[in-house]
Amino acid sequence: MTNYKLQIVFLLACALCACQQKSKVLFGHQDDVVYGSNWQRLADSAYFDTRSCIHDLTGQYPDLIGFDIGGIELCHTRNLDSVPFSRMLEECQRQFERGGKVTLSWHARNPLTGGNSWDTTPCLAQIIDPDTDVHDTMQVWIERAAAFIAQISALQKHPNQLIIRLWHEQSGNWFWWGRDAGSAKDYIALWRWTRNYMNILDIHALYAYSPDRLTLYEDTPEGAYRETLEWYPGDEYVDIIGTDCYHFGGAEGTNDYLARAHRQLDAAARLAAERHKKLAFTETGNEALRCPHWYTQVLLPLCREYPLMYVHVWRNAWDIPQHFFIPNPQHPEAQDFIQFLHEL
Numbered sequence: 001m002t003n004y005k006l007q008i009v010f011l012l013a014c015a016l017c018a019c020q021q022k023s024k025v026l027f028g029h030q031d032d033v034v035y036g037s038n039w040q041r042l043a044d045s046a047y048f049d050t051r052s053c054i055h056d057l058t059g060q061y062p063d064l065i066g067f068d069i070g071g072i073e074l075c076h077t078r079n080l081d082s083v084p085f086s087r088m089l090e091e092c093q094r095q096f097e098r099g100g101k102v103t104l105s106w107h108a109r110n111p112l113t114g115g116n117s118w119d120t121t122p123c124l125a126q127i128i129d130p131d132t133d134v135h136d137t138m139q140v141w142i143e144r145a146a147a148f149i150a151q152i153s154a155l156q157k158h159p160n161q162l163i164i165r166l167w168h169e170q171s172g173n174w175f176w177w178g179r180d181a182g183s184a185k186d187y188i189a190l191w192r193w194t195r196n197y198m199n200i201l202d203i204h205a206l207y208a209y210s211p212d213r214l215t216l217y218e219d220t221p222e223g224a225y226r227e228t229l230e231w232y233p234g235d236e237y238v239d240i241i242g243t244d245c246y247h248f249g250g251a252e253g254t255n256d257y258l259a260r261a262h263r264q265l266d267a268a269a270r271l272a273a274e275r276h277k278k279l280a281f282t283e284t285g286n287e288a289l290r291c292p293h294w295y296t297q298v299l300l301p302l303c304r305e306y307p308l309m310y311v312h313v314w315r316n317a318w319d320i321p322q323h324f325f326i327p328n329p330q331h332p333e334a335q336d337f338i339q340f341l342h343e344l
């Protein structure tokens, strides 16, 4: 072989290695294996052959499945979206056995009023004050949540299969742990308390911090970064820094979505790089896929701009026709979504 040909072979080999080294962005879907648009398998125990929204489209189970434990604090047998906790455990076990990951969120009730997560009656200061009944309630709720999560944690087959996303979207004003319901100091105290309790039960997980829209400070990258940092629970408590950002409406909403997503992801990426943490797009989606080719034309180019560990989209509710974030196989966007998964 001539030197020239050898050089070409060498360059091709280098290019191949570089391709292989680029780590894949994992894709996650909430409640993927318990229901989807037009179907549900919400029995207490799993069917022998688990159905999955992603599997229906691709023949493969998702890299990441999201579950929410809202309701565990009241010892309910099903979460706020009717998923039996016994079933969640079985599906986590199956997902871990397949080598996949699970991400947990917790839409906990308001411990002051007993209302749901969206009851924004301020309670954070009382939660943190050890002399209050609300504090005692929260202690019990954290214990119950941790006891359930400990069972999930014990099912892992490989390191880092479980991700726990605590007190998400605090930068919004829609949850009782959100921006308007208390101070950053109290929010951080709640985060650390929750995390410390998970440690006591020897739970092994990656912990994700995920704000949503950033509007507290000026509309500059510095303002976004300042807000992300101000509520950050601390390096010892967090492994993944992410953000939640949704695309509202059709194609006309694209510019607004991209502007917010860049603002938030830039801030998260900067903090993650500085603190040597993983970066993730912890929740996103275009409800009912009103923006044509959203997956390949909007989300894919966005994801390529950042070194993401994963991107996670929300649930396909079986009982709310327009509340879905991935297409079912009959949907006109199905091919676009499959192509997105190939190229992610």
Ligand code: BMA
Binding pocket: 068, 080, 081, 107, 314, 315
């Ligand atoms: C919201 C919606 C609700 C659901 C909640 C918790 O975004 O999907 O219908 O109850 O998440 O999963």
